[in-house]
Amino acid sequence: MNLSKYLVKKYLRFDKSQPFITISALFAFVGVCVGVMVLLIAMAIMNGFDKNFEDKLFTMNYPLSIYPKTLQNLDSDLLSKLREKFPYLKFSPYINSQTIIKKGDKLEGGMLFGVNFKDESLINPIVKKAVKGKNLKKFSVIVGKGIKDMFYLKSGDKITLIFTQNAPAGFSLIPTMKRFKVEGSFNSGLIAYDKVYMYTTLKSMQKVLHFAKNEFSGIHVYSKSPQIDIKKIKKFLPSEAGVVGWWQQNGNFFAALALEKRSLFVVLMLIILIASLNIISSLLMIVMNRRKEIALLLSLGASKKEIKDTFFYLGLVIGGSGIVLGVVFGFLGMYILGSFDIINLPADVYGMSKLPIDLSFRDFLYIITGAFFIVAFSSYYPSRQISKIDVLATLRD
Secondary structure (H helix, E strand, O other), rough: OHHHHHHHHHOOOOOOHHHHHHHHHHHHHHHHHHHHHHHHHHHHHHHHHHHHHHHHHHHHHOEEEEOOOOOOOEEEHHHHHHHHHHOOOOOOOOEEEEEEEEEEEEEEEEEEEEEOOHHHHHHHHHHHHOOOOOOOOEEEEEEEEEHHHHHOOOOOOOEEEEEEEEEOOOOOOEEEEEEEEEEEEEOOHHHHHHOOOOEEHHHHHHHHHHHOEEEEEEEEEEOHHHHHHHHHHHHOOOOOOOEEHHHHOOOOHHHHHHHHHHHHHHHHHHHHHHHHHHHHHHHHHHHOOOHHHHHHHHHHOOOOHHOOOOOHHHHHHHHHHHHHHHHHHHHHHHHHHHHHHOOEEEHHHHHHOOOOOOOOOHHHHHHHHHHHHHHHHHHHHHHHHHHHOOHHHHHOO
């Protein structure tokens, strides 16, 4: 072990007679360092965007939603039973309908939710912020920022909503139409929702769509552990009603994000793999350059294991120090990108102006483990070539 340590220190020194060997080892060190740094920063940015979109989707899609299967609507009796059975969950009944928004000559499609704003504010912080300090009355509406900008709306303006339900008019049927007063707007950060979603009172929707006072389209549920609670609610609900989680409603979207993340990880790990080729080449050059010295050491009693360990440790020192420095620079880069507005994002597209940074411990562990495995494998191959040296032939020459 002492011999291996001595030789590692010796071979790490700059060799004036063979400067290219040292330069090759330096390239390997820098390559591993840059690869680890880039991989950490890229995965942190990817995680940051994923978490940001997930939080927004979580808010606007709700953790769980209960809907009627064979029943036409749900009723307040089921809601009372759910609140009694699951007191730790928060429930918000709703009535929803697709509508066409009309103001002047302009038309646009939308989705209107009739909710009890007191219950809805407990599970939706976006709505809670929008209705704060407002006394919403019958046929008042809160619209998304996209709708507000599209129709140039301000508080007090009135818009006409055309519903899919038809109303009889003499010998024909005409769509149900109702004027609503705009009382405010909300900004979820996702333009797909801000251009479509609107909220009004539950009583307004019951009146327009002819629902009974104790009936509604479904129930939004807030849960801190929706994957666990969905199973409990499913067992409790009658066969006429069902429950769905937000991750099930957006399964394709998150599957695409996961695939993109895995692809990015593999591609960037190739940087470390390419850098590790320099480790192999530099160690092989040291082996070829030190053949006489190695043969002499073996003839004087050094074991092949000691010589193999020397080159294996040498590769680990070059690659391992690159990994350590890459981690340091990676966290430094994440701190700079997360603390300063170096990269400005268009807020109307991404819902944020600062680059989101969030590196999970699992991804960090994967990066370090993968990089160390590549470095260890790159160090093992040259050390194995040591055993093929013919001591007698080398000394004879």
